[in-house]
Amino acid sequence: MQRGTMALSRYPFGLIARRLGGATPLPKADERAILGLPLIIRTIEASRDIVYEVGQSDHCCVILDGWTYCYQLLTDGRRQILSFHVPGDLPDLQSLHLPSPDFGMATATRATVAFVPHADLRKLSDRYPAVAQAFWREILVTAATHRAWITSLGRRDAREKLAHLFCEMYLRLKAVGLTDGYSMPMPLRQPDFADALGLTPVHVNRTLRSLRVERLVDLRGRRLMIHDWETLCAIADFNPKYLHLPE
Amino acid sequence: MQRGTMALSRYPFGLIARRLGGATPLPKADERAILGLPLIIRTIEASRDIVYEVGQSDHCCVILDGWTYCYQLLTDGRRQILSFHVPGDLPDLQSLHLPSPDFGMATATRATVAFVPHADLRKLSDRYPAVAQAFWREILVTAATHRAWITSLGRRDAREKLAHLFCEMYLRLKAVGLTDGYSMPMPLRQPDFADALGLTPVHVNRTLRSLRVERLVDLRGRRLMIHDWETLCAIADFNPKYLHLPE
DNA sequence: CGCAAACTTGATGGCCGTCAAGCAAAGTGG
DNA sequence: CCACTTTGCTTGACGGCCATCAAGTTTGCG
Structure with missing residues (x-):
């Protein structure tokens, strides 16, 4: 200490x-x-x-x-x-x-x-x-x-929930200089996503695969690469206003 | 005005x-x-x-x-x-x-x-x-x-969600003197419950019926009667601490 | 009084949960 | 540093909770 x-x-x-x-x-x-x-x-x-x-x-x-x-x-x-x-x-x-x-x-x-x-x-x-x-x-x-998060949990499906969480964490990390282009650290495990999004780890796994197959994001080696930010935001219906970030 | x-x-x-x-x-x-x-x-x-x-x-x-x-x-x-x-x-x-x-x-x-x-x-x-x-x-x-609410939406099923909402609203109304024993005004429509709990009106209807059949609560004429407060709290896993009410 | 909204119930379907098994990764202890 | 154990990842099979669709009834607002 x-x-x-x-x-x-x-x-x-x-x-x-x-x-x-x-x-x-x-x-x-x-x-x-x-x-x-x-x-x-x-x-x-x-x-x-x-x-x-x-x-x-x-x-x-x-x-x-x-x-x-x-x-x-x-x-x-x-x-x-x-x-x-x-x-x-x-x-x-x-x-x-x-x-x-x-x-x-x-x-x-x-x-x-x-x-x-x-x-x-x-x-x-x-x-x-x-x-x-x-x-x-x-x-x-x-x-x-x-x-x-209440709106995500109540009214988005698994795919939209994951997309929304990725969008939020990307902007928050970017605001503190921890992103590298559209790549960012993502140390969370699938059980963590599950407990945040009201899902099971198994279903998180399947949903991640579907996002990967569509070349939207890639989650490997504790890093998340966002291949298509615009589409990800559209899927999530993401509006960053609530984060009140500068600019 | x-x-x-x-x-x-x-x-x-x-x-x-x-x-x-x-x-x-x-x-x-x-x-x-x-x-x-x-x-x-x-x-x-x-x-x-x-x-x-x-x-x-x-x-x-x-x-x-x-x-x-x-x-x-x-x-x-x-x-x-x-x-x-x-x-x-x-x-x-x-x-x-x-x-x-x-x-x-x-x-x-x-x-x-x-x-x-x-x-x-x-x-x-x-x-x-x-x-x-x-x-x-x-x-x-x-x-x-x-x-x-995040925890309710993420980790409770329909029945538990409804029970939790009833518990919360009962204590909040009681705190402002709007309850009468275990009876309280409940002007919300089934579509309101649905949009609060991340469900559909149809499923809210069925879930309410099951709570009524079990004689836990009765929702009629814009009033809610709670027949078994203890069991309702147990179903909801309700802990009122978060409301920070006096007493 | 008339129309829109809410309530109710049944039939059907799909998203996601559960169970299970094999594998990979990571943490632990000798 | 390696055996061991725990945790996480992945995929398949199956089931259930809840959504969707539909139709008839009731309530309530204008």
């Missing part, structure tokens, strides 16, 4: 300050304040619950490297993934204002995560209104993404 | 102040400030879009009477309902902080709605921190409800 800001150069933490600004960049002073936050940085193995041993959940977490997800379980063991998170994301900002979270968090890959004390985040947002605004914006975009 | 606060005695507006407080009631001064908000009150027919003719969407709305819902459409016309709203709800508080909404709003029944200018809400929440806190709490509970 590392403490303090020394190690930050190895992680895209400046990115977070930039991303929070969205279309309207944060003032320099606000960015500096963000970079000065005290952090506890941890690297967690793949497929582990992200437990808040640091204090009892009085921290928010920032994804620095790897993928994580939020999920809920039914008592009989059925799992539903609620959202995926990539570097630069703040998956549980809401814990600042609403105690007793209603979901769990886990790593999809080995991931490096920074924990920031609630107290420091509150001080920060009290002092820098633009930061407070940015935090809330982040929470509202999460809610908008939830709505997009 | 009515203006000002005169008409408020006819509507459960004090309720909203109380509901916003949640488990910890708002200070009296804050409640008075809420009751002093300028309002435009409208009664809208059933099955109409709630359009913001008042200015261009620089208002939030408060449901005073009747039921409304938020929805998204796919370009081919498929509809997904994202949430239902009952008296006391503030369905679009998020518009205060995030322009360009990603969903539409419509009435499920004839409904009376109050519109409050963003500017006044902002003044209010700047001046009364407890109100600001309450507004954000409201938004976060909406997000938590979205998550519960």
Whole structure:
């Protein structure tokens, strides 16, 4: 475990300050304040619950490297993934204002995560209104993404659901500079897709094959190649507005 | 159309102040400030879009009477309902902080709605921190409800979905005093259930019948009678925590 | 009162789940 | 570093939940 800001150069933490600004960049002073936050940085193995041993959940977490997800379980063991998170994301900002979270968090890959004390985040947002605004914006975009998932789960078939998820993750990764043309990292396993889209792994497999056969996408070696972005968007009926990305 | 606060005695507006407080009631001064908000009150027919003719969407709305819902459409016309709203709800508080909404709003029944200018809400929440806190709490509970719906849509079958929706609406109506024992108003039509739960009206009909035959619930004359709350909760795997209701 | 929408039920079909088996990949421990 | 085990991938066979189509009845709005 590392403490303090020394190690930050190895992680895209400046990115977070930039991303929070969205279309309207944060003032320099606000960015500096963000970079000065005290952090506890941890690297967690793949497929582990992200437990808040640091204090009892009085921290928010920032994804620095790897993928994580939020999920809920039914008592009989059925799992539903609620959202995926990539570097630069703040998956549980809401814990600042609403105690007793209603979901769990886990790593999809080995991931490096920074924990920031609630107290420091509150001080920060009290002092820098633009930061407070940015935090809330982040929470509202999460809610908008939830709505997009509700519509996907309720009214799209398997093929359309997969296409929609690919479109969303492509733009989010592109926004943080993790794409390479139309190629992107895609470390999720077929059971992860299944639990996110309300399907079974077997059916995810068949649906992926059909997308591959039609030369729309290619998922190999933990990378996704999008061969036909326009058609993929059309199949998904994808409208990126809800992500509120700049440009 | 009515203006000002005169008409408020006819509507459960004090309720909203109380509901916003949640488990910890708002200070009296804050409640008075809420009751002093300028309002435009409208009664809208059933099955109409709630359009913001008042200015261009620089208002939030408060449901005073009747039921409304938020929805998204796919370009081919498929509809997904994202949430239902009952008296006391503030369905679009998020518009205060995030322009360009990603969903539409419509009435499920004839409904009376109050519109409050963003500017006044902002003044209010700047001046009364407890109100600001309450507004954000409201938004976060909406997000938590979205998550519960994601899990329902992804991992519950038709019968469980219906049971879960009934449990949620029962507790929400009970919290605003609109239930009568285990009986409650339920003005939604079968096509509304279908679009909320990712089903077809035909299948909703069959599923309702099976719940009725088993004497779990009875839906007649726009009212829902819950005969066996415990079993209904068990079928739905219902955990009310996400609603963050008092008590 | 008339027409549109909702409700109800039956028949049929398809998307996706379940079960199963073989194989590949990746993580674990000696 | 290799045996071992777990997890994931792939494909086939089969079944079930839910969609679609259709037609008759009822409700309710204008």
